[in-house]
Amino acid sequence: MLKDITLGQYFPGDTPAHRLDPRTKILLVIFYIVALFCAKSVVTYGIMILTLLVCVQISKVKAGALFRGLKPVVFIIIFTAVLNLFFTPGNYLFQWGPLHISDAGVRMAVSMVLRIMLLITGTFLMTYTTSPIRLTDGLESLLNPLKRLHVPVHELAMMMSIALRFIPTLIEETDKIMSAQKARGADFESGNLFRKAKALIPILVPLFISAFRRADELAVAMECRCYHGGEGRTKLHVLKFATRDWVALVCGTAIMVGVIVLRQFGM
Amino acid sequence: MAAMIETKKLEYTYPSVEEDGKATVALRGVNLSIEAGSFVVVLGHNGSGKSTLAKTFNAVALPSGGSVYVEGMDTKDETLLLAIRQRVGMVFQNPDNQIVANVVEEDVAFAPENLGVPTEEIRRRVDEALDAVGMGEFVRHAPHLLSGGQKQRIAIAGVIAMEPKCIVLDEATAMLDPIGREEVLSTVHRLNREKGITVVLITHHMNEAEDADRVIVMDDGLVAMDGAPQAVFSHVEELRSMGLTVPDTVALAYELGLDGLNVPLTALGVEECADAVAAALSK
Ligand SMILES: Nc1ncnc2c1ncn2[C@@H]1O[C@H](COP(=O)(O)OP(=O)(O)O)[C@@H](O)[C@H]1O
Numbered sequence A: 001m002l003k004d005i006t007l008g009q010y011f012p013g014d015t016p017a018h019r020l021d022p023r024t025k026i027l028l029v030i031f032y033i034v035a036l037f038c039a040k041s042v043v044t045y046g047i048m049i050l051t052l053l054v055c056v057q058i059s060k061v062k063a064g065a066l067f068r069g070l071k072p073v074v075f076i077i078i079f080t081a082v083l084n085l086f087f088t089p090g091n092y093l094f095q096w097g098p099l100h101i102s103d104a105g106v107r108m109a110v111s112m113v114l115r116i117m118l119l120i121t122g123t124f125l126m127t128y129t130t131s132p133i134r135l136t137d138g139l140e141s142l143l144n145p146l147k148r149l150h151v152p153v154h155e156l157a158m159m160m161s162i163a164l165r166f167i168p169t170l171i172e173e174t175d176k177i178m179s180a181q182k183a184r185g186a187d188f189e190s191g192n193l194f195r196k197a198k199a200l201i202p203i204l205v206p207l208f209i210s211a212f213r214r215a216d217e218l219a220v221a222m223e224c225r226c227y228h229g230g231e232g233r234t235k236l237h238v239l240k241f242a243t244r245d246w247v248a249l250v251c252g253t254a255i256m257v258g259v260i261v262l263r264q265f266g267m
Numbered sequence B: 001m002a003a004m005i006e007t008k009k010l011e012y013t014y015p016s017v018e019e020d021g022k023a024t025v026a027l028r029g030v031n032l033s034i035e036a037g038s039f040v041v042v043l044g045h046n047g048s049g050k051s052t053l054a055k056t057f058n059a060v061a062l063p064s065g066g067s068v069y070v071e072g073m074d075t076k077d078e079t080l081l082l083a084i085r086q087r088v089g090m091v092f093q094n095p096d097n098q099i100v101a102n103v104v105e106e107d108v109a110f111a112p113e114n115l116g117v118p119t120e121e122i123r124r125r126v127d128e129a130l131d132a133v134g135m136g137e138f139v140r141h142a143p144h145l146l147s148g149g150q151k152q153r154i155a156i157a158g159v160i161a162m163e164p165k166c167i168v169l170d171e172a173t174a175m176l177d178p179i180g181r182e183e184v185l186s187t188v189h190r191l192n193r194e195k196g197i198t199v200v201l202i203t204h205h206m207n208e209a210e211d212a213d214r215v216i217v218m219d220d221g222l223v224a225m226d227g228a229p230q231a232v233f234s235h236v237e238e239l240r241s242m243g244l245t246v247p248d249t250v251a252l253a254y255e256l257g258l259d260g261l262n263v264p265l266t267a268l269g270v271e272e273c274a275d276a277v278a279a280a281l282s283k
């Protein structure tokens, strides 16, 4: 069950999307999100969907994997859809007791659902095609100017990459602890929400204790390997902008600007 | 030969953790000299101070009394910290808690990156280190999907990439299955033989000490015995009184000796022991 979590998962591959510089991909995702929030018509949504489809095609990520990424948020999507569908005022298309569906409601529901789905699949497309290390390298490099303002950029990036590194380890451990507690008769499935939350305590306590022990050991192991902060560090993989990065950035900017301009014209 | 690591009246006290204010004295005056290129096994029951001793070897723990010298460099000298840690690499028990990155090559590159080694040189070192531990084909794998023995070999590669003179393994085989243990042991033996890297192997498994140049037995923060494996293991009673077992071969020879059959206690290998028993029987 915990294995379904795809957060931050990476599918190794060798497509142009995988080869793009992580900084390019981070910037593209930002452009994409800005454009997505500016989109409000059939034309602009069409452009966004088309963009995503092209990116999926280039990255060769399987559609199944993308939909699996949506699974944890299905509830939110349905909730938003229902809320917008029934509670938006407008010309009633359908009325049944206190419930009514308006034309504006249908439009709102469809556009909200589309927006959430596009947002999530678009961002996941980046994590699917970028190894977490490269992603944090990219973030570190993009945020580098903030070092002047004494923002601990290297430390934050290191923390993030270690957190990502330990996600599979901790998930595995949670599974083990759950099995161990189940073997002792613990029940995680029945009861109301409060009881279920209470049943999690015997999982969280050992998990936290072990996480602290791990952190302690890891810190010593890192020191033993001469870690002394970001100063004077070199890299195995140096980030380099290639022609394809410029091409991708130009395309991304064009799409974003296009959508914003179309919006100004009421489309 | 020159001493790789030398300790002089080394003492180490852990500050008290609990309210009662009683500090734990982990080392009480250890004098050791570990020769460059040698293969040393350190034995001792739980809490005898083995891990603490190991941590003083690369300045992760600084002596409370006495001193530790790595190739003549005092570990208390802060300016030499990186030079010392680069020379003495350390591998710990739990492979999951010493792997930093989620791609094998990135993890092996961690130490050279910290040392500011140029990029092309890091690439060379990573490939060489992975080949040296026989994990060359796993460059781009995710470490959490590997077996315990493979993870531990990655951890060793991560240390070798610093190009150290000495590797200290603190119960690095304790969490592994027999196959993983064999992988790790043959790897460190090969590194010792072929690259001349000094190995300090801390272990609970007596049979891992058979092929060592030297065995050191720790007890209550002191060196209790020190010598060639044959010499150390022939003190069966003394070892047992310190809560340690002896290799099965020595135990057999010892029990036979109690029953009146005189088999020398110095035959550590299984073949050797069998020959010795046969020789004693045909007398
Ligand atoms: N972090 C610590 N804080 C306090 N006491 C410790 C700590 N680590 C070890 N000790 C104590 O120091 C002694 C030696 O421990 P250690 O070096 O870990 O032994 P070994 O590795 O041989 O089992 C033990 O009595 C142990 O309880």
Ligand SMILES: [Mg+2]
Pocket (backbone or CB within 6 Å): B050, B051, B052, B170, B171
């Ligand atoms: Mg120990």
